[in-house]
Amino acid sequence: xxxxxxxxxxxxxxxxxxxxxxxxxxxxxxxxxxxxxxxxxxxxxxxxxxxxxxxxxxxxxxxxxxxxxxxxxxxxxxxxxxxxxxxxxxxxxxxxxxxxxxxxxxxxxxxxxxxxxxxxxxxxxxxxxxxxxxxxxxxxxxxxxxxxxxxxxxxxxxxxxxxxxxxxxxxxxxxxxxxxxxxxxxxxxxxxxxxxxxxxxxxxxxxxxxxxxxxxxxxxxxxxxxxxxxxxxxxxxxxxxxxxxxxxxxxxxxxxxxxxxxxxxxxxxxxxxxxxxxxxxxxxxxxxxxxx
Numbered sequence: 001x002x003x004x005x006x007x008x009x010x011x012x013x014x015x016x017x018x019x020x021x022x023x024x025x026x027x028x029x030x031x032x033x034x035x036x037x038x039x040x041x042x043x044x045x046x047x048x049x050x051x052x053x054x055x056x057x058x059x060x061x062x063x064x065x066x067x068x069x070x071x072x073x074x075x076x077x078x079x080x081x082x083x084x085x086x087x088x089x090x091x092x093x094x095x096x097x098x099x100x101x102x103x104x105x106x107x108x109x110x111x112x113x114x115x116x117x118x119x120x121x122x123x124x125x126x127x128x129x130x131x132x133x134x135x136x137x138x139x140x141x142x143x144x145x146x147x148x149x150x151x152x153x154x155x156x157x158x159x160x161x162x163x164x165x166x167x168x169x170x171x172x173x174x175x176x177x178x179x180x181x182x183x184x185x186x187x188x189x190x191x192x193x194x195x196x197x198x199x200x201x202x203x204x205x206x207x208x209x210x211x212x213x214x215x216x217x218x219x220x221x222x223x224x225x226x227x228x229x230x231x232x233x234x235x236x237x238x239x240x241x242x243x244x245x246x247x248x249x250x251x252x253x254x255x256x257x258x259x260x261x262x263x264x265x266x267x268x269x270x271x272x273x274x275x276x277x278x279x280x281x282x283x284x285x286x287x288x289x290x291x292x
Contacts, residue, residue, distance in 0.1 A: 015072035016079075021046050028052055028062035049075060078164040085165075089133065114236070116219065118227035123216070124154065126230055130210045131158050137168045139209040139244050143221075145174030147183045159190060169195040172204055172244070172251055187254055198251035205247070207240055215240040 012022045020042045043060065046052045051068040052060045063071065117126050131138060147155070162169055171190070177183040178199065187197050206224060208216040215237045218224045231237060262270070272282040283290045 012069075012072065015069070016076055017049065017051075017072065018042075018045075021049070024060075025051055025062055025068070028060055029065070081161070082165055085132065113233045114229065114231045116227060116229055117216075118219075120225045120227075123224075123228045126216065126228065127208060128158060130208070130214050130216065130230070131162055134162060134167050134210040135165075136211050137170070137209075138162050139170050139207070139241070141172040141204050141207050141244065141247065142177075143174050143204050143206050145176030145178075145183070146180045147177075147186060149182060152182070152186050156186075159195070160193065163190070163193045163195060170248065171195060171197045172247055173197060173199055173254075174204060175199050175201055178255070184257075188257060191254060197254045198248060199254055200247060200251040202247075202250060205243060207244060209237070209241055209244060212241050213237060 010017075010019050010022055012025070013019070017025070020039065024038055024042050024046055038060075046060070047054070050063070050071045052062045055061050062068070117123050159169065169190070171187075173183075173187065177187065191197055206218050206221060214230065214232050216228045216230050217240065219227045219229060231240075268286060269282070269288075272285055273279070276282040276285065280290055283292075
């Protein structure tokens with residue numbers, strides 16, 4: 001373990017945190033509302049690592065040590081996974097192995113211009129593969145709007161992998177999602193990780209588009225379990241992208257999570273705290289114990 005000039009070990013070094021970055025983090029732990037001048041490059045890196053956040057006043061506030069370590073481990077694992085995926089892509093491993101499997105569904109860059117995929121499992125496999133190769137943008141729609149716990153479990157690793165690699169994710173949902181708490185919680189999780197999500201008040205078509213180079217559309221829009229058409233033909237993909245952009249332009253931002261309404265007692269407490277000089281005085285006026 002490396003030692004810093006002051007004798008303190010560089011505890012987080014093996015998790016990708018440099019000595020100056022750890023020094024700043026330790027300073028923030030000592031002063032949780034730190035607003036002092038720091039090296040802008042170090043501050044930027046600490047914020048990128050997610051081990052500190054900006055306060056409304058413009059200062060810095062550290063995450064707890066437990067959450068910091070979890071975040072750094074997640075970052076290291078994600079980085080390692082990205083490096084492996086890039087090695088797989090550059091070496092053409094999937095394509096090479098697929099040439100040995102007569103039944104393989106090749107969805108990588110070397111696949112056919114238009115291909116029909118039958119069955120739900122085969123479609124899910126194709127989605128996993130085309131998103132694996134995505135580098136810049138992933139566009140999706142959900143005409144139903146409601147995600148089951150099972151579909152979320154299947155989608156989460158794919159979605160998080162896309163976002164972790166810095167791929168822009170735009171998702172368009174039917175308005176039914178606004179009435180389903182499970183779906184809303186997941187959508188807000190994705191937004192917190194960088195996804196862009198909008199709600200369409202109008203009917204929308206099902207599609208998945210990666211890098212504006214490959215598109216998946218259902219064989220039967222009324223029964224998506226039947227299968228999908230995967231196309232790489234530039235003219236067809238361009239048409240699907242144009243349809244997505246029109247639907248996106250006519251949609252609305254995902255509403256922010258509503259704050260719970262206050263009870264009358266809570267309103268009285270807030271009014272009293274605003275008017276009195278001391279908490280003790282307010283507690284007496286409301287006939288409440290100070291601890292309450």
